Amino acid sequence: MIPEKEQNELKASLTHLKQEAIRLGATDSAVIFSGDIRVDDYLAAFCNGEYTCPNYGLAASCPPHVQGPEQFRKWQGKSRYSITVKIELPSSVMFSYGREDVMRLLHQVVVGVEKKAIEFGFSQSQAFAGGSCKQLFCEENKTCCVVADRLPCRHMDEARPSMSGFGIDVTQMMNTSGWPVVATKQNKGGPEDSSWVAGLVLVA
Numbered sequence: 001m002i003p004e005k006e007q008n009e010l011k012a013s014l015t016h017l018k019q020e021a022i023r024l025g026a027t028d029s030a031v032i033f034s035g036d037i038r039v040d041d042y043l044a045a046f047c048n049g050e051y052t053c054p055n056y057g058l059a060a061s062c063p064p065h066v067q068g069p070e071q072f073r074k075w076q077g078k079s080r081y082s083i084t085v086k087i088e089l090p091s092s093v094m095f096s097y098g099r100e101d102v103m104r105l106l107h108q109v110v111v112g113v114e115k116k117a118i119e120f121g122f123s124q125s126q127a128f129a130g131g132s133c134k135q136l137f138c139e140e141n142k143t144c145c146v147v148a149d150r151l152p153c154r155h156m157d158e159a160r161p162s163m164s165g166f167g168i169d170v171t172q173m174m175n176t177s178g179w180p181v182v183a184t185k186q187n188k189g190g191p192e193d194s195s196w197v198a199g200l201v202l203v204a
Ligand code: SF4
Pocket: 058, 059, 060, 061, 133, 134, 135, 137, 138, 143, 144, 145, 146, 147, 152, 153, 154, 155, 156, 159
């Protein structure tokens, strides 16, 4: 049982982290129980499944270089709460080159929330985003220097691993956050339709 004062401080910190996500550019942010995040090995296997992702193996933050669902479950076990973020965007942008700017923003938002969580004393907090950081941040570079040369990441302050490589069920995470994905499934990709991208910070 957490003492009331500590409980109130925790609540205030989590509220502040949500506000930070929105301040940095998220459309919305939510607090969920980390234990409610569903992780499936078969989702992680999609990265190199029947259809192999063109970014598979290119960056330190994608499979097979990430530790995958097994490690995520261990981190999850040490985290009581998580901050989820979503950025809404018109479907027309989602399916254009403009999507990359939104994905970069998503990475920057979760990095900002992670930093703030660490400042608040949650020193083991970890952020996850989506998309390949090789494509988003290092497209001009031939290789990921972490994978190729064992050097530190060139964009440590901006880039985070993709949720996909850890088998995180993003649709379930969205629903748990109170953002039903059903509505977007009804979209037909018309100019007025909206889409979204999502990210996660395990607070620990
Ligand atoms: S160096 Fe570039 S490709 Fe490699 S992990 Fe960092 S951002 Fe990703």
